[in-house]
Amino acid sequence: MGIASRIFGLALAAGGFFILWFGMGSPADPLSYIYSFLGMIVMAMGFAFLTAGSKKDEKKPPPPTVTEIRCNSCDFKEIRDFQKGDYVLKPVETTCPKCQSTMTIEGVYMVREEPDEKDRI
């Protein structure tokens, strides 16, 4: 549903509102009920056009899983994408580029989104 249908919906809703208003304006008129019902129906159709096809929350892809490798001697830390076979506390083959010591996988994790601010009560 594009912009055109929304404009059409808006016009329809506005037209419906006008008919409803017209119907309510003259209670002595025998057709006032008919105008009121017609106005409501046209308005409902207009709102249906306005809201139809609204995008659903698209499912976000999960955040990537990362592997955190730390040097066993100094403070060197490397974070890279998870590779199959990685596990926490696994000694890695590469040595620390800073001090040439052995390194260990200290964490395999993903960083998920924080909860919405409105949920923090």
Added chain:
Amino acid sequence: MQLGETSELGVLINIGFFAFIILFSLYGAKFQIWQYLKQIEAGLHEFKKMFIESRQIAIDTFKEFGRSEEEVAKDLDRWMDYFTIMPVDLDPAGILKRLDHLLDERRDRFQEFVAEVAPESNQGMNQNLENTLEVTQVLGLIYRVVRHFYLLGKKTGSQIMIMQVHMQLPDLLRLAKAYFDALGAFADGKPIGDGIGPLVVTKFAREYGATPESYNHEISREVGYYKVEAEGRTVYAMRATGPGGTVGKPGMAVKKLVDKYGDKVTRIITIDAALKLEGEELGRVSEGTGAAIGDLGPEKHAMEQSATERGIGIEAIVIKEDEAAAVGVMDKRILDSVPEVIERIKASILKRTKPGDSVILAGIGNTIGIGL
């Protein structure tokens, strides 16, 4: 013009108005049930989609280990219906022993099946495959149960049945989505949130000089321990053996350690992930009294029994997580809680035990992706 007027149009409007009232008072519930059924149907499509996709992921994972896709698919479909009958509880005496026996038997059958379908896999991978299989089975079970009540409700027109399924649907969808999203973690052997207990125990033991080589294997099924000297106390840091995905039998391990090291053990500290309440922070650390373990009963009973018989203090330190975080890839906030948990363990040991005492530190949880 007003309602109740006797003009021709007024009469028509009056009839329309009362027809509307009568229609909705007689058939309102039917409309609502129809709406509920449509919503359950939409949920059911979602469950089916998750089950089919998870089945395919399981097949793709299994077929890497020596069998063709067709063979794996056939065997997996046969296994999807595997069930365990809970022991009779009319005579509750000895029920935990019987339940323990049944759970052992079930585990044996799972291991046998995985070894059959993935003949070229190793032991660690077998455990991950078992977990993958279990998740697929859970998704299949949820789908079949919801479908059962949906069809039965439709067939019998039972409003209460339809309403019950409808009311539970959001919760079931949340649970199924959590397991579905976690499937990749099990298939790839990534650590999950539930593994925080074993991780804390290993990191604690390593601080006091433990190594993978100093780990004593198989004190009970798939559970071992490090013996370390910490703050003048002997600590038996116990966890299931990783990095394959298993929870082992930690309750039986605690019992065996207590039996083995007897009166010297003065405290049991259990570390586990616990379900957080909505609004609570993920990775929040809490402590309390009792055995933190979420099994069906035998393991918790073994721990409580051992502690009670010898008058050993038993306490729990838990890390708060929701279902999705507990079965999904470990979240950074959960990993970041490790130093705080270790500090609390140290504080507990210093405050509530004396130098020369022995302490059992039990890390409870699934060890997938957590090395020794």
